Amino acid sequence: MSRTATPSATGAAPRRRNPVLAWMLRDPRGALSLLVVAIIALTGIFADQLAPYSPIEQNFDLILMPPSAENWLGTDDLGRDVFSRLIHGASASMYASVLSVSIALVIGLPIGLLAGFAGGWVDEVVSRVIDALLSFPAIVLAIGVTGALGVGLTNGMISVGIVFSPLIARLARARALVVKEELFVDAARCFGASPVRILARHILPNAIQPILVQVTLLLAGALLAEASLSFLGLGVQAPDASWGSMLAKAYLYMEIAPEQMVTPGLAILVTALAFNGLGDSVRMLLDPTTRSGR
Incomplete structure (x- = not known):
């Protein structure tokens, strides 16, 4: 009598690869970017x-x-601990980036x-x-809206969200124009x-897929916009701390204490690069040609 081969007789069935591990191996830059963003968010x-120490x-x-x-990173012009x-x-x-991009969404x-x-x-x-809103430089329009709403972190990020909303609307409109011509929409x-x-x-x-990619990239833009507004005195107000306001203070003492500009500048640079790397990773992850390995 012949016997049918079973998995136990022919060997163990191949183990399924962990999708998270597979993504990390395929895109280590994206995994590193996600790790950096997570560390900064938890911080x-x-x-x-x-x-x-107290930051104020x-x-x-x-x-x-x-x-x-x-004082691991020294002290500023008022004797406050730079590391804190x-x-x-x-x-x-992080609050500024999430708030402004959420408002833009x-x-x-829905408008797009x-x-x-x-x-x-x-x-x-x-x-x-x-088109009219996108014709203005983003930071100039944000400064104008912030001037109308009043200075402060929340008002500044509301202005940045308003400035970013046309980018989301344009992308959503373009996708809606394509998807509404599909057969399943006619069937509905x-x-x-x-x-x-x-x-x-x-x-x-x-x-939603290209919009998610745009959102991750806008997080980096929002971070830079917050730093710019705080540098100009329109964002976070003293004595509260932000990387942009720290740069604005350190700029005044650049000749006698140049190290004061290094740490907030590096923090902005690393976080912006992490957001951009995460955006590229999300784009690759959602791209069907990339997922199929072609």
Whole structure:
């Protein structure tokens, strides 16, 4: 009597590869970027527990001191510990990036989807408004909106979110124009689906991939915008700490204490590069040709 081969007789079945491990091996830059972003986010969340000193505590006996065992990164012009302010600056920077991009999504995504789906005069009006807003330099428009709303971190990030919303709207409109011509959208119309249901169940899920990539890239732009506004005195206000305001203070003492500019500048650079690397990784992960290994 012949016996049918079984997995136990022919050897163990091949083990399935962990998808997270496979992604890390395929894209180590993306994994490193995600790790850096996670570390900075956790640093900002637990800033009170990680900082050795208060970020606003002044000590006029320790003004512009170099790095030492007590103050790892030295002290600023008011004797405040630079390391502690750098840690608390992470909290302000991450809050600013998430808030501004969330506002851009809330404003830009529904407007862009509606314009692309509706077409006609609605699309024409929205497109002209988007083109007009994008014709202004982003930082100039953000400064103008911040001046109207008032200085402060939250108002500054609201202004950045408003400035970024046309970018989201333009991308969402372009995707909606493509997806609405698909056969499954025509089928949904034939079955009597309402426009709202078509937008929510069919257009949005098939348009979200490039928007997610744009969101990760805008996080880096928001970080730089917050640093620019704080450098100009329109963002985080004294005595609170942010990397941009730390740069603005350190700039005044660049000749006698140049090391004061290094740490906040590096923090901004590393975080922006991590966001950009994460954006590239998300783009590769969502690209079907990349996932298939072609």
